[in-house]
Amino acid sequence: MAQVEIWHNPRCSKSRQALAILEELETPKSIIKYLESHPSKEDIKKVCKMLGCQGARDMMRTKESIYKELNLQDETDEERLFGAMAEHPKLIERPIIIKGTQAIIARPPEKAKEFLNS
CATH class of the missing domain: 3.40.30.10 (Glutaredoxin)
Known part of the structure; x- marks a missing residue:
């Protein structure tokens, strides 16, 4: 394997x-x-594509407090969502x-x- x-x-x-x-x-x-070795925004985007996600939010932990603190629930800019995951990997499912x-x-x-x- x-x-x-x-x-x-x-x-x-x-x-x-x-x-x-x-x-x-x-x-x-x-x-x-x-959480220790933060993946880059590009790595996250690549994995999102591998997962078959429709967008960044499909691989985000939307119930994390940082999600609400950053007001991401209303965010429509995919680049900002990917950037948030790179900066705060706790957001990655x-x-x-x-x-x-x-x-x-x-x-x-x-x-x-x-x-x-x-």
């Missing part, structure tokens, strides 16, 4: 569960702790698993098994 990348937040139970699935399947992986040119948000974590076996 080819190596996958997981955008992981160790404090998130769903992210830990997805990582455990990767380990159980003995999947070669690169673990990106995206998790966990994201990337395999080749495709990616998924592994919620629920069991989606990881299906994705890896496809």
Whole structure:
């Protein structure tokens, strides 16, 4: 199996569960702790496309307090939304698993098994 990348937040139970699935399947992986090593706006845009998102908001955690503090609920500028995720990676939905040119948000974590076996 080819190596996958997981955008992981160790404090998130769903992210830990997805990582455990990767380990159980003995999947070669690169673990990106995206809260520590902020992905660039360009990286986020690339992953958004891999996810098949219609726009930035499809991969955002809209219930985070920073989302409301930055008044992003009324924002229509996609570049600003991507920029907000790059500046505040807590806004990025998790966990994201990337395999080749495709990616998924592994919620629920069991989606990881299906994705890896496809």
